[in-house]
Amino acid sequence: MTQISSQHVPIDRLMTSAAQTAGLPIRRDGQAASMLRRYRNLVITGDVLVSASAVAAAVWLRFDTETPWFYAITPVVAPLLWLAFLAVNRTYETRFLASGSEETDRVVRAGLALFTLVAVGSYTLAGNVSRAIVLFSAPAIVVGSLTLRWYLRQRVHNARRSGRGVHRTVIVGRHDAARHLISMLQRASYRGLAPVAACVPDLQGLRPGDIDGIKVMGGPEDVLDVVDRVGAHTVAIVSHPDLAGHELRRLSWALEERQVDLLVSPGIMEVAGPRLSIRPVAGLSLLHLEKPRAHGGKLLLKAVVDRLFGTFLLLLFAPVLFAVALAIKLDSRGPVFFRQTRVGVDGREFAIVKFRSMVVDAEARLAALASSSEGNGMLFKMREDPRVTRVGRFIRRYSLDELPQLINVARGEMSLVGPRPPLPSEVATYDGDATRRLRVRPGMTGLWQVSGRSDLSWEESLRLDLRYVDNWSIGMDLSILWKTIRAVLGSDGAY
Known part of the structure; x- marks a missing residue:
């Protein structure tokens, strides 16, 4: 088998396959x-x-x-x-x-x-x-x-x-990059790209037999042969320096004849499609990465809509707010509302408003329960927290304790959708990446809310918040709001 570490992929070999040589048609499931x-x-x-x-x-x-x-x-x-x-x-x-x-x-x-x-x-x-x-x-x-x-x-x-209507996909690239892409595609199976084979370089005779259950059927020089053998609909190339430039162009021609799609990973993490575009310069196709929409007219429109809709929802849920407030007052002594300092857009602090779901001296009891935390390392979470009241357990299950945050939304301190509002103590530990969360207003709900809520690790929560900041759109907000309703009704990850 031809080595590729020191020379380009022999594209002339790619242009033919056993099936074509025999004059046999390549049949693929449509x-x-x-x-x-x-x-x-x-x-x-x-x-x-x-x-x-x-x-x-x-x-x-x-x-x-x-x-x-x-x-x-x-x-x-x-x-x-x-x-x-x-x-x-x-x-x-x-x-x-x-x-x-x-x-x-x-x-x-x-x-x-x-x-x-x-x-x-x-x-x-x-x-x-x-x-x-x-x-x-x-x-x-x-x-x-x-x-x-x-x-x-x-x-x-x-x-x-269930495996119907998927694009059979051949993954091409370095072993580590191929493993990551295979893992991502397997987790997002509903997107319709199903890895069926891999082509990775044979580095010093160490080519693996399979990657996460996907059989390695050759190297990058064997792509077309593998495509024909498995009846692939798509080839996905990730992180392979020899499959670039003219070699990649000729491969695309060969795949075009087979009516097989070609996907090339740009190697950029957590960037949504609308921010990526191709800019032709001097005969080259350069990938242009648009700036995040963290500022500008669309974000101003989002702020105005948040205030108007937040005020409308506050009036709409007024009977529910009154009923929950009365239940809290009758259930335990103490104030109806719980106020806590949080950090908002551009690092400005504000007082978040929630219904009180714990006993009055909850903060004083926290130190004794610290060793029992089931949270993500940054926040204290406990499924059977003894500080939660009877009414508090119910309103937490259905996120009713969050409804007073509509006051913060109407004031312009929060958004309906955005990153989770952090505590000042959390912000004090932020590194350069985490501070990007503060570029937009925090939200009552967000990707973190619809992806596991209390069950997420700190790294997963941060990754989701940064994805939102970098890729915000109206469609994303509407999708998150819809998923939030489903998550709340199912009480997923809430405790």
């Missing part, structure tokens, strides 16, 4: 592509029905008797406009189908564009468009399309977890 086609067709059909239904309902509610001709045709025109805006925002492209927050973000952007067009168009043309119809139908269309996609996405993810 289930993955078929599943995405069905997903796209169902989404398009659903978008038409959702938009037509939303507008028809709005017109019917507005005109309960005789409907003007202009409004009578809107259930036909609205689906065409909605499909056009969704197409412009590339929601129907294969790369974004069933992708989660990225798909959600693009649908929301399409909805905002549609709403703006109707509002501005009506004003510019001095049209007498009913504001009630616009205000009802636009949000209804967006919510309906998002709900439709969530339902269909769950079906796709469940099918992929």
